[in-house]
Amino acid sequence: MHELSIAASIVDAVTESAAAYPGARVKEVRLRVGALASVIEDSLQFCWGITVEGTPLEGSKLVVKILPVVSHCAPCGKDGELESLQSFRCPHCGEPATDLRQGRELEIDSIEIDEVEEKV
Amino acid sequence: MTTRIVELRRGILKKNDELAAGLRARYGEAGVLVLNLVSSPGTGKTAFLEFTLRELRARGAKVAALVGDLETDNDARRLAASGAPVRQINTHGICHLDAEMIDKHLAGWEGVTLGGLDYLFIENVGNLVCPSSYDLGEKIRVALLSVTEGEDKPLKYPTLFNSADAAVITKMDIAEPCGFDRELALKNINEIRPGIRIFETSAKTGAGMDEWLGYLAEARGMSLSS
Numbered sequence: 001m002h003e004l005s006i007a008a009s010i011v012d013a014v015t016e017s018a019a020a021y022p023g024a025r026v027k028e029v030r031l032r033v034g035a036l037a038s039v040i041e042d043s044l045q046f047c048w049g050i051t052v053e054g055t056p057l058e059g060s061k062l063v064v065k066i067l068p069v070v071s072h073c074a075p076c077g078k079d080g081e082l083e084s085l086q087s088f089r090c091p092h093c094g095e096p097a098t099d100l101r102q103g104r105e106l107e108i109d110s111i112e113i114d115e116v117e118e119k120v
Numbered sequence: 121m122t123t124r125i126v127e128l129r130r131g132i133l134k135k136n137d138e139l140a141a142g143l144r145a146r147y148g149e150a151g152v153l154v155l156n157l158v159s160s161p162g163t164g165k166t167a168f169l170e171f172t173l174r175e176l177r178a179r180g181a182k183v184a185a186l187v188g189d190l191e192t193d194n195d196a197r198r199l200a201a202s203g204a205p206v207r208q209i210n211t212h213g214i215c216h217l218d219a220e221m222i223d224k225h226l227a228g229w230e231g232v233t234l235g236g237l238d239y240l241f242i243e244n245v246g247n248l249v250c251p252s253s254y255d256l257g258e259k260i261r262v263a264l265l266s267v268t269e270g271e272d273k274p275l276k277y278p279t280l281f282n283s284a285d286a287a288v289i290t291k292m293d294i295a296e297p298c299g300f301d302r303e304l305a306l307k308n309i310n311e312i313r314p315g316i317r318i319f320e321t322s323a324k325t326g327a328g329m330d331e332w333l334g335y336l337a338e339a340r341g342m343s344l345s346s
Contacts, residue, residue, distance in 0.1 A: 002214075002215055002216055002249070002250035005214070006132060006133075006253075009133060009135070010132055013130060013132065013134070014128075017128050017130075021124075021126070021142065023309070024124075024149065027123070031132070036279045036282060036283070037279070038249050038252045038279040038280070039253070057245075063197050085278040085282075085312075086275055086278065086310050086311070087312075088278075088282065088311065088312055088313065088314055089311075089314075096310075096314030096315060097299060098315055099281075102284075103302045103331065106128065106131060106133055106201045106253065107130060107132055108128045108129070108130055108132060109129060110125050110126060110127045110128055111125070111126050111128060112123060112124070112125050112126075112233065113123070113126060114121050114122070114123055114124075115121065115122045115123075115124055116121065117121060
């Protein structure tokens with residue numbers, strides 16, 4: 001249950017980046033989370049509501065895009081998405097999948113903000 | 121009012137990852153092999169580590185350990201009986217160790233400098249989920265599993281087992297009365313982390329420990345020459 005620490009890290013990072021847009025309101029925070037990142041989306045959403053309370057991110061929506069695990073198979077030369085996390089094998093030829101190219105991501109992709117237009 | 125999408129593309133655990141990279145560089149310069157031991161509570165990490173510290177010291181190696189728990193310094197006191205310097209990290213409710221905790225506890229550790237060590241062991245908080253996200257700068261992450269936990273543990277916790285560099289099965293001395301299916305456990309570990317080195321050990325009888333200690337010496341030699 002480390003989603004609370006993760007949520008707090010996201011709030012810190014977004015607050016820091018959003019500071020470049022004074023007065024802007026953050027509407028949405030979009031994440032890219034690999035299937036092997038050990039983050040449960042439901043827990044993260046639950047923690048999000050608590051963590052953003054009283055911060056400039058209050059009311060913002062968290063959008064989580066889950067990325068499947070992709071392996072590169074040296075024997076058959078192909079990349080492929082693993083069908084499940086129960087068996088790390090190349091989906092094309094069944095050889096053990098030891099070279100993972102995607103699946104551990106835990107990053108903020110982008111944020112959507114409403115900017116206040118300066119009055120002339 | 122205008123709506124704008126701002127690309128950030130930054131790691132959520134960037135702060136931890138940067139600190140961990142700094143630690144990794146320091147370990148490398150000091151020539152110390154650092155291992156991060158991860159398992160469920162009750163797997164026997166501490167007994168396994170007690171044996172390891174005692175044996176490495178008997179072989180003339182300079183070793184130390186950092187041990188993480190939510191509360192108490194019971195494990196540090198147990199491990200200190202080996203004669204090695206041991207420092208307890210109490211996380212007070214946090215379910216994993218992070219790079220900042222390691223950095224803080226390495227600083228001001230009386231009588232211990234990284235340069236004076238051959239091996240540093242980090243015993244993580246007993247948890248098979250959260251520690252997998254937090255890099256501590258270690259060279260080797262060890263996932264431990266005891267014969268009492270069920271052969272399907274690697275299938276239930278693939279994110280952790282897949283991130284491990286070595287796997288250790290503990291309490292092999294009671295494998296038979298527990299009805300432990302050795303072949304199935306080895307197969308499951310290999311299914312999640314193909315080709316991983318697996319050690320079948322007992323801290324009680326010392327079974328499998330020679331092979332483990334040999335692996336440590338070999339890994340240290342390789343990290344020094346690389």
